[in-house]
Amino acid sequence: MLGGRYSVNGKSQKYTEKPIKILLAKPAIDGHDRGIFVLARAFRDAGMEVIYAGLLPTPEEVVETAINEDVDVIALSLLNGAHMTAFKNVMNILNKKGIRDIAVVGGGIIPDIDKPKLEKMGITGNYGPGTKLNIIIEHVKKRAGEVRKMRENEYK
Amino acid sequence: MNINDLVKGILNGDKRSIARAISIVENSDDERRKDIIDKIYDYGNSKIIGITGPPGVGKSTIIGNMAPMLSKKGKVSILAIDPASPFSGGSILGNRIRMQENLSKYDIYMRSTSNRLYEGGLSEYSWDIIKILEASGSDFIIVETVGSGQSDVDIMNVADLTCVILAPGLGDEIQAVKSGMMEIGDVFIMNKMDKEDAYISIKDITESLQISNKPDTPVIGLNSITLDNYDSFIDFILKWNNKNTERRNIRKIRQIINERIFTIYSGYIESIDKNKLLDKNPYGIADDIMKNFDGLKNKYLEK
Ligand code: B12
Numbered sequence: 001m002l003g004g005r006y007s008v009n010g011k012s013q014k015y016t017e018k019p020i021k022i023l024l025a026k027p028a029i030d031g032h033d034r035g036i037f038v039l040a041r042a043f044r045d046a047g048m049e050v051i052y053a054g055l056l057p058t059p060e061e062v063v064e065t066a067i068n069e070d071v072d073v074i075a076l077s078l079l080n081g082a083h084m085t086a087f088k089n090v091m092n093i094l095n096k097k098g099i100r101d102i103a104v105v106g107g108g109i110i111p112d113i114d115k116p117k118l119e120k121m122g123i124t125g126n127y128g129p130g131t132k133l134n135i136i137i138e139h140v141k142k143r144a145g146e147v148r149k150m151r152e153n154e155y156k
Numbered sequence: 157m158n159i160n161d162l163v164k165g166i167l168n169g170d171k172r173s174i175a176r177a178i179s180i181v182e183n184s185d186d187e188r189r190k191d192i193i194d195k196i197y198d199y200g201n202s203k204i205i206g207i208t209g210p211p212g213v214g215k216s217t218i219i220g221n222m223a224p225m226l227s228k229k230g231k232v233s234i235l236a237i238d239p240a241s242p243f244s245g246g247s248i249l250g251n252r253i254r255m256q257e258n259l260s261k262y263d264i265y266m267r268s269t270s271n272r273l274y275e276g277g278l279s280e281y282s283w284d285i286i287k288i289l290e291a292s293g294s295d296f297i298i299v300e301t302v303g304s305g306q307s308d309v310d311i312m313n314v315a316d317l318t319c320v321i322l323a324p325g326l327g328d329e330i331q332a333v334k335s336g337m338m339e340i341g342d343v344f345i346m347n348k349m350d351k352e353d354a355y356i357s358i359k360d361i362t363e364s365l366q367i368s369n370k371p372d373t374p375v376i377g378l379n380s381i382t383l384d385n386y387d388s389f390i391d392f393i394l395k396w397n398n399k400n401t402e403r404r405n406i407r408k409i410r411q412i413i414n415e416r417i418f419t420i421y422s423g424y425i426e427s428i429d430k431n432k433l434l435d436k437n438p439y440g441i442a443d444d445i446m447k448n449f450d451g452l453k454n455k456y457l458e459k
Pocket residue numbers: 029030031032033034035036038039075076077078079080081105106107108109125126127128129130131136
């Protein structure tokens with residue numbers, strides 16, 4: 001049996017690009033999970049490998065899962081107003097472990113005044129309700145591209 | 157960082173090294189895979205437990221429950237495979253959600269992977285991933301297959317112990333299981349024993365086994381909500397001593413050779429002038445290409 005092939009323009013071929021791997025997480029108690037399911041499906045349909053591990057209430061769990069699954073991107077979603085502390089906690093642990101080759105993007109209900117502060121921490125995107133899915137997908141692809149570049153030629 | 161540091165990390169059980177090595181194995185070429193496997197091949201000795209069965213019968217839930225129990229006896233690692241979408245090639249890796257709770261608590265390494273449309277229930281590089289988990293010092297490696305139909309039997313070539321999971325109320329699917337999966341199970345698990353018709357289902361599967369060529373295969377009922385009867389399942393696993401290394405390696409050798417031959421030929425087929433071939437009998441063209449094998453092979457070995 002030969003490797004998995006899927007059809008592109010009717011031509012059966014191997015994966016031409018290595019799929020982006022992304023972890024979707026809610027890093028605090030927040031029952032709003034519709035958005036994250038919408039994103040999970042959208043990312044899959046954009047060819048990504050998506051891990052949704054349910055609530056990951058502690059930032060340690062988010063980071064540990066991201067490391068074990070070796071994701072390119074962590075997508076943090078909160079609609080409950082706890083993003084400033086919860087997102088920051090995740091960043092702090094990544095920094096403490098010296099991990100720079102995982103991109104972190106955020107979203108949910110995030111007031112405009114918080115966005116520059118999140119950006120400064122390294123959490124980009126921060127998209128809210130009504131954002132077009134293709135804008136979110138393009139952003140994730142761009143960030144994944146950046147970290148992939150860092151990983152290239154890492155092991156000789 | 158070089159590949160030797162990565163290998164050292166794997167052998168020390170460092171999760172970041174294990175994780176990165178698995179990504180390299182999945183995402184790069186044969187040479188890189190060979191590099192890593194060469195350096196770790198001789199390390200480790202794990203019992204490889206395959207968990208397979210139709211979608212939704214509770215495979216992930218069972219793994220989430222059994223992993224902490226086994227971890228009292230040794231180090232446990234988990235590989236869980238989900239299907240890719242044939243349209244986009246993407247995948248939602250949803251097995252983790254049922255296991256998450258116990259993973260950090262018991263320091264268990266768990267990896268989700270997409271089958272990337274590889275057929276048979278595993279992923280193309282499952283063998284290599286298992287090898288990495290083995291070298292990292294795992295005593296038990298639990299492998300969850302894609303929720304499977306009757307043709308997804310590749311796990312029997314890879315696992316030392318193949319557990320076929322079933323649940324009451326599978327309806328027609330039980331027929332598929334009977335025709336395809338009956339032969340691959342070293343043990344049958346009837347999960348969801350809390351369900352009404354559970355005992356009838358156990359009786360049904362036991363009777364089918366009696367008329368099969370493996371009448372002595374055990375059937376174990378589990379209730380994954382109350383954890384009822386898990387002790388007999390764990391006992392069974394601990395007592396199981398068959399090793400499947402030869403079959404596992406033969407499968408891998410086949411796969412490597414197939415892939416290499418495919419690479420040689422498909423590269424060649426891409427390179428020939430399509431216009432000249434469109435109206436010719438494909439059987440004849442294929443014969444011509446095969447006759448040229450040595451030339452193609454040498455071209456491959458040169459590079
Ligand atoms: C539906 C809803 C609920 C449902 C949730 C059902 C469910 N299972 O999800 C229920 C009724 C349970 C609920 C409860 C509550 N809710 Co409510 N809820 C909403 C509502 C109306 C819509 C949310 C929704 O599902 N949107 C649809 C999905 C598809 O969109 P989305 O989640 O926004 O996600 C999109 C984008 O935001 C973005 N995105 C989201 N995450 C991420 C992450 C990344 C990385 C990226 C790039 C993008 C991204 O992309 C997504 C897809 O387009 C919002 C108001 C609103 N307009 O947003 C309030 C809202 C979120 N709720 C609110 C509140 C206060 C509550 C409650 C505390 C009490 C209450 N007042 O009702 C409880 C708490 C529940 C809990 N346990 O946490 C407030 C939050 C206020 C705040 N943060 O300051 C809001 C904003 C309403 C308001 N204006 O007051 N809620």
